[in-house]
Amino acid sequence: MKNLFLVLAVMLAAWMSGCTNPQPGITKDQQTESLFPKGDLITNNNFSGAVWFNKMGETDTTMHVNYGNVTFDPGARTNWHSHPGGQLLFITEGKGYYQGKGQQARLLQKGDFVEIPPNVVHWHGAAPDSEFAHIAISLHTDKGGAVWTGPVTDEEYNLSSK
Numbered sequence: 001m002k003n004l005f006l007v008l009a010v011m012l013a014a015w016m017s018g019c020t021n022p023q024p025g026i027t028k029d030q031q032t033e034s035l036f037p038k039g040d041l042i043t044n045n046n047f048s049g050a051v052w053f054n055k056m057g058e059t060d061t062t063m064h065v066n067y068g069n070v071t072f073d074p075g076a077r078t079n080w081h082s083h084p085g086g087q088l089l090f091i092t093e094g095k096g097y098y099q100g101k102g103q104q105a106r107l108l109q110k111g112d113f114v115e116i117p118p119n120v121v122h123w124h125g126a127a128p129d130s131e132f133a134h135i136a137i138s139l140h141t142d143k144g145g146a147v148w149t150g151p152v153t154d155e156e157y158n159l160s161s162k
Contacts, residue, residue, distance in 0.1 A: 035092045036069040036133070046148050048157075049076025049125075056135070067137040072096065076132075077125025077157060080149045082118075085140025089114040089124060096132030097160045098124045105160030108132075118143070123152045128161055 039054025050073040057067045064085070069092070080101065089098065091112045098114045099105040101121040108114065108124070116122055118140070126132035138146070 036135070038071045038133075039069060046079045046081070046146075047076065047125075048079070048151060049073050051076050051078075051125075061142075064140050064142040065137060066141055067135060069133060070136050071133040072126035072131065074126050074130055074132075075128045075157075077152055078123045079151050080121050080123050081146045082121045082149070083116065083138050083146055084118055084143035085138065086118040086120075087114075087116040087139065088137040089116070090135040090137075091133070092135060093131065093133035095127040095130040096125055096134075097127065098122065099156075099160055108134075121149060125152075125157075 036056070037054050038052035040052060042051045042053050052071040054069040054071075055066075056069060057065070071093070077097075089108075091108045091110055091114075093110055096108050097105045098108055098116075099122060100116070106114070107127075114124070124134070
């Protein structure tokens with residue numbers, strides 16, 4: 001657990017200081033306007049719209065955590081899902097939403113964070129008029145990976161953006 005807090009503290013310190021070179025080997029000239037690189041386009045059915053993932057950490061048997069930068073095109077979003085060990089989101093760019101099942105959607109902007117308890121079904125993604133990026137940290141991954149339960153309908157998404 002001590003290692004997890006150390007990783008989180010280092011990530012937050014870099015984020016809060018406006019660090020523009022969080023990854024070894026990437027120069028300032030190679031960096032886009034985003035704090036972290038977009039990574040690779042996600043090509044599975046667990047997302048609507050264009051979403052990129054930059055894996056930043058590997059799960060190991062000590063920390064049981066994985067994390068990465070997720071970037072959403074305007075209107076792009078995850079499907080409904082949950083994490084057996086919970087999840088943390090640290091918003092680094094743009095404007096988007098988080099919604100737990102049965103709750104009102106919450107507007108998110110750069111500098112916000114979300115603590116998602118274990119097994120809470122939820123979605124997150126970009127506002128219709130803004131790209132959106134966050135560092136997603138899946139906790140206690142020894143309890144299992146994300147459980148995907150189905151798409152967020154356009155009707156559900158449109159209600160969140162009002």
